[in-house]
Amino acid sequence: MKWVYIKDLKGYLGQDVVVKGWVYNLRVSKNIKFIIVRDGTGLLQSVVVKAEVSEELFNSIEDLTQEASLEIHGTVKDCERAPGGVELAVKGFKIVGKSIDYPITPKEHGTPFLMENRHLWLRSKKQHAIMRVRARTIKAMRDYLDSNGFLGLESPILSASSCEGTSTLFACEYFGEMAYLSQSGQLYAEATAMAHGKVYTFGPTFRAEKSKTRRHLTEFWMLEPEMAYYDLDMNMDLIENFVSYVVQTVLKECKEDLIVLERDTSSLERVKAPFPRISYSEAADILEKECPDFIRGEDFGAAHETAISQRYDRPVFVYDFPKVIKGFYFKESKDPNFVRGCDLLAPEGFGEIVGGGQREDDVNKLLEGIEHHGLNQDDYKWYLDLRRYGTVPHSGFGIGVERTVGWICGVHHIRETIPFPRTINNLRP
Amino acid sequence: MKWVYIKDLKGYLGQDVVVKGWVYNLRVSKNIKFIIVRDGTGLLQSVVVKAEVSEELFNSIEDLTQEASLEIHGTVKDCERAPGGVELAVKGFKIVGKSIDYPITPKEHGTPFLMENRHLWLRSKKQHAIMRVRARTIKAMRDYLDSNGFLGLESPILSASSCEGTSTLFACEYFGEMAYLSQSGQLYAEATAMAHGKVYTFGPTFRAEKSKTRRHLTEFWMLEPEMAYYDLDMNMDLIENFVSYVVQTVLKECKEDLIVLERDTSSLERVKAPFPRISYSEAADILEKECPDFIRGEDFGAAHETAISQRYDRPVFVYDFPKVIKGFYFKESKDPNFVRGCDLLAPEGFGEIVGGGQREDDVNKLLEGIEHHGLNQDDYKWYLDLRRYGTVPHSGFGIGVERTVGWICGVHHIRETIPFPRTINNLRP
Numbered sequence: 001m002k003w004v005y006i007k008d009l010k011g012y013l014g015q016d017v018v019v020k021g022w023v024y025n026l027r028v029s030k031n032i033k034f035i036i037v038r039d040g041t042g043l044l045q046s047v048v049v050k051a052e053v054s055e056e057l058f059n060s061i062e063d064l065t066q067e068a069s070l071e072i073h074g075t076v077k078d079c080e081r082a083p084g085g086v087e088l089a090v091k092g093f094k095i096v097g098k099s100i101d102y103p104i105t106p107k108e109h110g111t112p113f114l115m116e117n118r119h120l121w122l123r124s125k126k127q128h129a130i131m132r133v134r135a136r137t138i139k140a141m142r143d144y145l146d147s148n149g150f151l152g153l154e155s156p157i158l159s160a161s162s163c164e165g166t167s168t169l170f171a172c173e174y175f176g177e178m179a180y181l182s183q184s185g186q187l188y189a190e191a192t193a194m195a196h197g198k199v200y201t202f203g204p205t206f207r208a209e210k211s212k213t214r215r216h217l218t219e220f221w222m223l224e225p226e227m228a229y230y231d232l233d234m235n236m237d238l239i240e241n242f243v244s245y246v247v248q249t250v251l252k253e254c255k256e257d258l259i260v261l262e263r264d265t266s267s268l269e270r271v272k273a274p275f276p277r278i279s280y281s282e283a284a285d286i287l288e289k290e291c292p293d294f295i296r297g298e299d300f301g302a303a304h305e306t307a308i309s310q311r312y313d314r315p316v317f318v319y320d321f322p323k324v325i326k327g328f329y330f331k332e333s334k335d336p337n338f339v340r341g342c343d344l345l346a347p348e349g350f351g352e353i354v355g356g357g358q359r360e361d362d363v364n365k366l367l368e369g370i371e372h373h374g375l376n377q378d379d380y381k382w383y384l385d386l387r388r389y390g391t392v393p394h395s396g397f398g399i400g401v402e403r404t405v406g407w408i409c410g411v412h413h414i415r416e417t418i419p420f421p422r423t424i425n426n427l428r429p
Numbered sequence: 430m431k432w433v434y435i436k437d438l439k440g441y442l443g444q445d446v447v448v449k450g451w452v453y454n455l456r457v458s459k460n461i462k463f464i465i466v467r468d469g470t471g472l473l474q475s476v477v478v479k480a481e482v483s484e485e486l487f488n489s490i491e492d493l494t495q496e497a498s499l500e501i502h503g504t505v506k507d508c509e510r511a512p513g514g515v516e517l518a519v520k521g522f523k524i525v526g527k528s529i530d531y532p533i534t535p536k537e538h539g540t541p542f543l544m545e546n547r548h549l550w551l552r553s554k555k556q557h558a559i560m561r562v563r564a565r566t567i568k569a570m571r572d573y574l575d576s577n578g579f580l581g582l583e584s585p586i587l588s589a590s591s592c593e594g595t596s597t598l599f600a601c602e603y604f605g606e607m608a609y610l611s612q613s614g615q616l617y618a619e620a621t622a623m624a625h626g627k628v629y630t631f632g633p634t635f636r637a638e639k640s641k642t643r644r645h646l647t648e649f650w651m652l653e654p655e656m657a658y659y660d661l662d663m664n665m666d667l668i669e670n671f672v673s674y675v676v677q678t679v680l681k682e683c684k685e686d687l688i689v690l691e692r693d694t695s696s697l698e699r700v701k702a703p704f705p706r707i708s709y710s711e712a713a714d715i716l717e718k719e720c721p722d723f724i725r726g727e728d729f730g731a732a733h734e735t736a737i738s739q740r741y742d743r744p745v746f747v748y749d750f751p752k753v754i755k756g757f758y759f760k761e762s763k764d765p766n767f768v769r770g771c772d773l774l775a776p777e778g779f780g781e782i783v784g785g786g787q788r789e790d791d792v793n794k795l796l797e798g799i800e801h802h803g804l805n806q807d808d809y810k811w812y813l814d815l816r817r818y819g820t821v822p823h824s825g826f827g828i829g830v831e832r833t834v835g836w837i838c839g840v841h842h843i844r845e846t847i848p849f850p851r852t853i854n855n856l857r858p
Contacts, residue, residue, distance in 0.1 A: 003658070005578065005626065020658040022623075022819045040626025040657065041578065069819035097790070097820035119620040119811045120818060128624060135580040142571070149434065149470065151564040156849040157586070157633045158599075158648055160856045170587075172601035172610070174647075175639075175853050181601070191548040191858075192848055194451075195557060197434065197469025204586045204632060210604075218603075219587055228469065229432070229449040361526070382548045382858035389549065390451045390498035391526035419621055420585040424604050427589045429620075429811035 001073055006042035009076050009086045018073045019044060019088065022123070023064045023099070025106075033061045035090070037072060038123075045082040046072055048090045057092060067099040067123065118420055119429050129257035130416055133250060134405045138202075140249040141223050141399070144242050145200050150225060153192045155185025155201040161379030168207045170218075181206040184398060187329070187383050189226035190359060193394055194386055200225040210424055214413040215302070215351060217402060219422040226396030232331075232340045232358040235395035236317055239344060239354055240273040243315060243399075247271040250408055263410040267347055270314050277317040280338070283308050299325045302351055309345040315353075318343050328369035329383075331358040331393075342397070350407040356397025363387035430502055435471035438505050438515045447502045448473060448517065451552070452493045452528070454535075462490045464519070466501060467552075474511040475501055477519045486521060496528040496552065547849055548858050558686035559845055562679060563834045567631075569678040570652050570828070573671055574629050579654060582621045584614025584630040590808030597637045599647075610635040613827060616758070616812050618655035619788060622823055623815055629654040639853055643842040644731070644780060646831060648851040655825035661760075661769045661787040664824035665746055668773055668783055669702035672744060672828075676700040679837055692839040696776055699743050706746040709767070712737050728754045731780055738774040744782075747772050757798035760787040760822075771826070779836035785826025792816035 004017040021039030028034075035046040050058050064070065072093035079087040103113075104120055114121045121127055142152065158172070158179040170181040185201035192199045202223045209216060227238070247268055251258070258265055287294040290307050294300075300308070300318075309316055319342040320333050330339035341357035360366045363384055370377055377384075405417040415421035420429065433446040450468030457463075464475040479487050493499065501522035508516040532542075533549055543550045550556055571581065587601070587608040599610040614630035621628045631652045638645060656667070676697055680687070687694055716723040719736050723729075729737070729747075738745055748771040749762050759768035773783035789795045792813055799806050806813075834846040844850040849858065 007578075020821070021626075040580075040622075040624060067819040069821045096822075097816070097818075099818040102818050117811075117814075119617075119814060122621060122624040131582055131621070131625065132580065135582060138581060139571075139575055142568075146568055149436075151561065152567060153560055153564060153848050154633070154650060156648060156851055158635075158851055158856065170601050170603070170608075172599050174599070174856055175637075177856065179599075179856055188548075188849055192551060192560070193469075195469060195551040196560065197450075204583070206587075208604075219585060221583060382546075385546075385548060387526070389526075389528040389531050390496040392449070392498045393525075419582050420617055422585055422587055427587065427603055427606065427608055 006037070006039050006044045006084060008041075009044065009084065009088075012076045013078055013086070014076065016073060016075050016091070017088075018071055019046075020071050020096075021069070023066055023068045023070060025066070026061070026064060028061070033058070035061065035064060035072070035093075037070070037088075043083040044086070044088055045079065046074065046088040046090050053090065053092075063095070065099050065102065066105070067102045067120075069096040069099070070094060071096060115415070115421070115426055116429075122419065125260055127416065129254075129260040130405065130409050130411060131419065132257045133254050133261075133409050134401070134417060136250050136253050137246060137405050137408060138221075138223075138401060140246045140253075141242070141401075142202070143249075144245045145198075145225060148198075150198045150200050151192075151196045153189070153196070153199050153201060154203055155182060155188035155224075157182045157203065161376070168209050170206050170208045183207060184222065185224050186226065186396060186398065189224050189396060190383070190386055190394065193226040193228045193396070194390070194392070197229075198225070198227045212424060213302075214415075215403065217414060217418065217421055217423055220414075220418070221401040222398045223401065224396060224398040226394065228392050228394045230358075230395040231393055232319060232342060232395055235356055235358065235397060236275075236277060236319070236342055237273075239317075239342070239356060239397055240275045240315075243275075243344065243354070244271055244273045246404070247408060258409070261409050261411070263408075267313075268408065272314070275315050275317055275344070276312050277319060278308075279320045280318055280322065281320070283318050286311070297322050297324070302349075305345050305351045306349040309347050309349070309351075312347065315344050315346050318345065326357070328373040328375065329359050329366070331360045332365060346403075346407045348407070348410075350403070353403045353407060354397050354399045356395065358393065358395040361387055361391045361393055363391065435466070435468050435473045435513060437470075438473065438513065438517075441505045442507055442515070443505065445502060445504050445520070446517075447500055448475075449500050449525075450498070452495055452497045452499060454495070455490070455493060457490070462487065464490065464493060464501065464522075466499070466517075472512045473515070473517055474508065475503065475517040475519050482519065482521075493524070494528050494531065495534070496531045496549075498525040498528070499523060500525060544844070544850070544855055545857075551848065554689055556845065558683075558689040559834065559838050559840060560848065561686045562683045562690075562838050563830070563846060565679050565682050566675060566834050566837060567650075567652075567830060569675045569682075570671070570830075571629075571631070572678075573674045574627075574654060577627075579627045579629050580621075580625045582618070582625070582628050582630060583632055584611060584617035584653075586611045586632065590805070599635050599637045612636060613651065614653050615655065615825060615827065618653050618825060619812070619815055619823065622655040622657045622825070623819070623821070626658075627654070627656045641853060642731075643844075644832065646843055646847065646850055646852055649843075649847070650830040651827045652830065653825060653827040655823065657821050657823045659787075659824040660822055661748065661771060661824060664785055664787065664826060665704075665706060665748070665771055666702075668746075668771070668785060668826055669704045669744075672704075672773065672783065673700055673702045675833070676837060687838070690838050690840070692837075696742075697837065701743070704744050704746055704773070705741050706748060707737075708749045709747055709751065710749070712747050715740070726751050726753070731778075734774050734780045735778040738776050738778070738780075741776065744773050744775050747774065755786070757802040757804065758788050758795070760789045761794065775832075775836045777836070777839075779832070782832045782836060783826050783828045785824065787822065787824040790816055790820045790822055792820065
């Protein structure tokens, strides 16, 4: 008999098939029993009618427990009320693996317990939906870039130097010297952009921050495009088209997952280019009025980001930041106290999801920046070479996968947006 | 005037456009000068005829040096002999960034020098072609899986335990305890496969091996699919279809790059499923006759792999390996001295590119294996849970990105197949 995934059953109406999966739930009454089966692609209502099967089969259903694995066969039938629009009229089943005292029951569990059992928690309906959104978000990101002339080229993870100081770096012994885990692939993406024009790097990045906020992980995934001959305006044009494409694609492809997540999608439907753009100075004018704790010249806190973003119905760019709060590699604005950075703030208080900017292309200004930030010039010799041999104006940005997925899913804590989150307290499983 | 990438110029015949790029080469004679420009998407022959431009413009071309960046404008003309089939009749240009004494000249350089200048070496024609093949290989891998019901879910990089012993692990201090860099995402992919059915993990993996062979990197990228309810035969069916798709897709999409690499593509054209399958015991029979140094029961060396693979015109599977040479997580074969692993050996001496197998799904056998390998059972509690709660037969494999790209490109040393290679001697740039 043919093995069919639940998502494909619609095409097998009236046919006898096998489904291989796990027991998601049981509903039992005197004359009819329902086994809800999951196989990773969907949920299937499997119906066992007492009058239609052997007594032995009917009674053995009581042995099925949550998350027992089973191969179940029967006839596929139309059923509008059932999930997926079909149900299985069961003719028989075989238990593949038992499941005794499965730890995650339908009752409420505390987060520490669920995090300890992340390997099982991933099977739960909500986590399942988030992971599907995650996979499709990453695919949409890559698809957009691949079909717009970008080349995906990975940056190294281990490196002898750091991108922005060493205070939040994880260090590791590397054959007698120290290596650091990448905090960003940007500097390397700048090198490949000089070779290929438009590139992106995708990979894990690391911050040894002791923050315990709901927006921080020690290990998170970033996608970082970098474009030769792009200035800041072209960069923002690209970002808004990219983000709009990703959100609209996921909205279309993950409809059912977003329903499971009870996500109000109306605000996501509005995410279409162009996005409003305000300078840091304009944002500071607003914040000085609205947030007594805001100090002009300093970086935004979460509350400040929310105060700005709630004024708009879609993501908003803030650009041209004070030089002192940004990395050494940003290009100076016309006013040399500012640099050509741009952050994109998501609506609904989800905060910064993109950080980008135009890079300094003048070797002497870059040297000043490296000295000013107290960095070791030797570590950046290769990076300076990019300005010595055919420098060009160039820009790029980084988008955090987990923050983007959290925003799209409407999930409060970022730890639910990655299969196995790493935080200051979580290195297992 | 419109900025056009070189790859798109064919669509602008007769029009005036700007190209933004770098000087790749100059050919100068008395009455005509050729500037070969690269912009990451191709090479463009730009022609300056003395009689058609100002004397000042004609003479200033001598100032252009290798890798100087420039914006050049003119009329796009048909030219069959030129790369890309078009040339630019130059009307003017502007130098964007100088390039004085560019280190990598058309003369031969030693590998250590090129590795030190990897950030610039990437601009060279051959490296450029390899990186394009790399990006398209990864895209083809992901596309195949995405369109065959797999969900891409990343495994963690930092972890409190190791997959296969700690002797070749990079360790890093993690808020007061030790964390290890992932050698494989497999164990985590097994957990997500139990939630989603068919998954793959893509990411960097690390081996602190002191090997200096041409087939080893300390940091390399792996793609690892994992499938619930798959046995070894289904796994091999999948692998051969997957590898065939990837090779045939790259052959089609990277024709010009493979010409640059002078790759004889006839052997790649033969890479079509099904692939021959021989057991380890059959392979050992062959090797005992052909390789005096081979010892039955031990793992293959590079020479052994070549001796086997050269007997076939396409990749060959070896399956059912002696238990003692494989990881603790392999499922036993019918003969309990063997396990259900499968390696795929590429032709032409490129060796193993895929390692896969069916996983042990019996919790007691797995416990024996963990004890036998001297591993700490507590580290694997979560992994054992996958067998305690609804265990199912399952299989998966890992394919090394760099080895695959090396094979497709016909590149001898794996260090040229990744943008910034990491080996025992290379942590920079």
